[in-house]
Amino acid sequence: MAPSSPVKRIVIVGGVAAGATAAARARRENEDTEIIILERGPYVSFANCGLPFYFSGEVAHRSALLIQSPETLAERYRLDVRIGHEVLAVDRAARRVQVRLNEYAVPDGVPGSEFSLSWDRLILATGSQPVMPEIPGIAGPHCFRLCGMTDLDRLHAWLTEHKPRHALVLGGGLVGLEMAEALTRHGLQVKLVETAPAVLPSMDPEFSHAVAEAADQAGVETICGSTVLEIDQAHRIALVQTHRSEHPDNPAGAPRRLPADIVVVAAGVKAENRLAVECGLEIGPGGGVRVNRHLQSTVDEAVYVAGDLAEIPLRLTGQAGRLPLAGPAGRQGRVAGANAARSLLPKGGALESYPGALGIWVLRIFGMAVGSVGLTEKAAAALQIRAGAAIVHRTPRAAWMEPSGQISLKLVWDRDSGKLLGGQAIGTDGVDKRIDVLAAALAGKLGVRDLEQLDLSYAPPFNSAIDPLNYAAMVAVNDLDGRSPSVSPAEFLHRFDLKQDLVLDVRMPLECANGHIPGSLNIPVDELRGRHGEIPRDRRRLYIHCAAGFRAHLAVRLLSQLGFENVVNVSGGWMSLRHYFPAPQTRR
Numbered sequence: 001m002a003p004s005s006p007v008k009r010i011v012i013v014g015g016v017a018a019g020a021t022a023a024a025r026a027r028r029e030n031e032d033t034e035i036i037i038l039e040r041g042p043y044v045s046f047a048n049c050g051l052p053f054y055f056s057g058e059v060a061h062r063s064a065l066l067i068q069s070p071e072t073l074a075e076r077y078r079l080d081v082r083i084g085h086e087v088l089a090v091d092r093a094a095r096r097v098q099v100r101l102n103e104y105a106v107p108d109g110v111p112g113s114e115f116s117l118s119w120d121r122l123i124l125a126t127g128s129q130p131v132m133p134e135i136p137g138i139a140g141p142h143c144f145r146l147c148g149m150t151d152l153d154r155l156h157a158w159l160t161e162h163k164p165r166h167a168l169v170l171g172g173g174l175v176g177l178e179m180a181e182a183l184t185r186h187g188l189q190v191k192l193v194e195t196a197p198a199v200l201p202s203m204d205p206e207f208s209h210a211v212a213e214a215a216d217q218a219g220v221e222t223i224c225g226s227t228v229l230e231i232d233q234a235h236r237i238a239l240v241q242t243h244r245s246e247h248p249d250n251p252a253g254a255p256r257r258l259p260a261d262i263v264v265v266a267a268g269v270k271a272e273n274r275l276a277v278e279c280g281l282e283i284g285p286g287g288g289v290r291v292n293r294h295l296q297s298t299v300d301e302a303v304y305v306a307g308d309l310a311e312i313p314l315r316l317t318g319q320a321g322r323l324p325l326a327g328p329a330g331r332q333g334r335v336a337g338a339n340a341a342r343s344l345l346p347k348g349g350a351l352e353s354y355p356g357a358l359g360i361w362v363l364r365i366f367g368m369a370v371g372s373v374g375l376t377e378k379a380a381a382a383l384q385i386r387a388g389a390a391i392v393h394r395t396p397r398a399a400w401m402e403p404s405g406q407i408s409l410k411l412v413w414d415r416d417s418g419k420l421l422g423g424q425a426i427g428t429d430g431v432d433k434r435i436d437v438l439a440a441a442l443a444g445k446l447g448v449r450d451l452e453q454l455d456l457s458y459a460p461p462f463n464s465a466i467d468p469l470n471y472a473a474m475v476a477v478n479d480l481d482g483r484s485p486s487v488s489p490a491e492f493l494h495r496f497d498l499k500q501d502l503v504l505d506v507r508m509p510l511e512c513a514n515g516h517i518p519g520s521l522n523i524p525v526d527e528l529r530g531r532h533g534e535i536p537r538d539r540r541r542l543y544i545h546c547a548a549g550f551r552a553h554l555a556v557r558l559l560s561q562l563g564f565e566n567v568v569n570v571s572g573g574w575m576s577l578r579h580y581f582p583a584p585q586t587r588r
């Protein structure tokens with residue numbers, strides 16, 4: 001092994017979210033270590049997450065996204081920050097990295113020159129790289145990805161010079177949606193193509209559909225279940241094939257020709273794992289590096305891994321996976337930095353543990369906020385968990401305050417234990433608050449009964465006296481206790497059998513006229529005491545729904561007490577169901 005320098009050295013590869021955080025924490029833990037950040041790009045510690053907002057014009061100054069510079073990090077933390085320094089290889093046996101300088105290393109370095117550097121502890125924080133689908137034409141000069149300031153600068157420059165009118169966004173995830181909205185702010189006509197059946201495909205369908213609806217209202221056409229076959233720069237079009245199963249009314253299956261003066265690719269990210277793979281670290285199924293609870297690589301304790309590159313415990317499943325998000329990256333950076341630094345202290349030091357992540361995110365899009373934490377209903381189903389789901393549509397503040405706003409909230413919980421599993425929300429405001437409270441509840445392993453009674457703050461400008469989370473938990477507890485059994489729209493659609501079951505719609509006829517489930521029986525809830533004789537008693541199950549859930553709950557309680565069996569509330573009512581029955585139907 002090559003001799004280490006007498007002063008112990010931590011080398012950090014990647015100097016943005018996890019890397020810069022690790023470096024600063026390492027210095028706070030160990031003043032005597034040499035700490036070197038090697039970053040191949042031109043910037044360290046910049047706000048990747050702010051790129052769509054700078055692009056949209058909402059963040060006025062580019063410099064606002066540059067949180068730290070090599071100079072400020074050197075001054076405050078005595079860090080040796082080297083931009084334009086790409087690590088080519090890691091030699092774990094010799095504890096050295098091979099580094100090549102690129103154009104961003106000027107004026108201090110010679111681009112193309114190489115050197116080797118020893119380390120005592122290595123922190124890999126190389127993040128993710130964007131997925132670029134193999135589509136003919138995707139390398140064209142009018143096609144852009146968004147991974148860092150330089151990509152954004154190119155996009156800005158192209159937009160200013162070419163003044164495109166039609167934009168195509170590939171990918172309906174968080175970044176794709178943010179970029180679609182930002183492009184509309186530049187006055188472009190935007191279409192968004194997503195391969196999955198819906199945008200934000202990790203969410204349950206009611207929420208994905210609501211986002212697509214908001215996009216549509218904002219003038220962004222979302223084309224889901226579709227693949228871009230070819231991008232033709234000369235004719236400024238893209239050929240898009242919608243999969244037959246997604247669009248049965250597309251008999252010829254002919255690809256659409258969509259105008260595409262400019263194409264933004266936001267098709268997801270994969271781990272930037274080349275160095276890790278080549279130096280023999282253990283790679284998990286998600287392509288990230290396997291780590292122990294101290295964020296040390298499972299095959300070499302001197303190598304720490306943090307951020308998008310790490311495969312970390314997912315707290316609700318106990319499995320390991322990648323969560324390419326800034327919050328976990330920063331917190332992992334802190335742990336990796338502290339541990340690398342403490343392990344070099346002469347007397348050593350207790351190592352910190354990283355508990356894993358819940359999987360939480362929030363997004364502001366098309367005038368709405370949308371967020372998710374923990375497991376969705378479909379994720380729970382995939383894990384074969386017997387999950388219940390309670391959907392409510394409420395006002396995020398007192399209903400009589402102007403504007404009272406609107407929020408739709410879904411709780412997912414374990415039918416066997418009553419423990420919370422996750423939640424999703426969409427609305428005009430108050431979404432982040434509910435998702436964050438849920439995160440705390442999940443971290444505390446609370447159940448629906450705890451959430452029902454959780455004290456949450458109230459004054460009319462901020463909340464209803466019963467918070468939407470309390471309310472959703474009440475629905476769940478009523479279900480858990482069998483007082484008012486409910487199913488989610490997805491479960492209803494899965495289980496419903498027209499021959500054996502009946503749908504009772506307890507809304508007013510006028511409400512039903514705007515859309516209803518074909519074959520359903522309509523008796524308004526207030527007429528139910530006088531008209532329950534019209535409901536056949538020979539059905540296997542009676543599914544009841546109203547607009548949002550409350551009237552159906554009243555109907556369930558009444559009919560149960562009148563001796564009807566197997567009476568079930570379809571949670572969320574028509575406001576959630578309508579996403580599955582989009583066109584107004586004619587009652588039989």
Ligand SMILES: Cc1cc2nc3c(=O)[nH]c(=O)nc-3n(C[C@H](O)[C@H](O)[C@H](O)COP(=O)(O)OP(=O)(O)OC[C@H]3O[C@@H](n4cnc5c(N)ncnc54)[C@H](O)[C@@H]3O)c2cc1C
Pocket residue numbers: 013014015016017018019038039040041048049050051052085086087088125126127128146147148175272275306307308309323324325326327329361
């Ligand atoms: C446009 C956009 C919007 C986002 N919005 C959100 C959001 O709203 N919320 C959220 O939670 N997350 C968001 N994210 C994700 C978040 O930015 C990432 O999860 C986070 O930056 C990951 O941190 P990291 O340190 O692991 O990687 P990064 O921040 O990507 O840093 C990795 C760095 O390593 C460098 N590097 C890689 N290989 C080498 C090498 N061989 N030598 C030297 N340097 C190397 C790279 O140049 C890069 O600068 C967004 C990401 C993007 C791109």
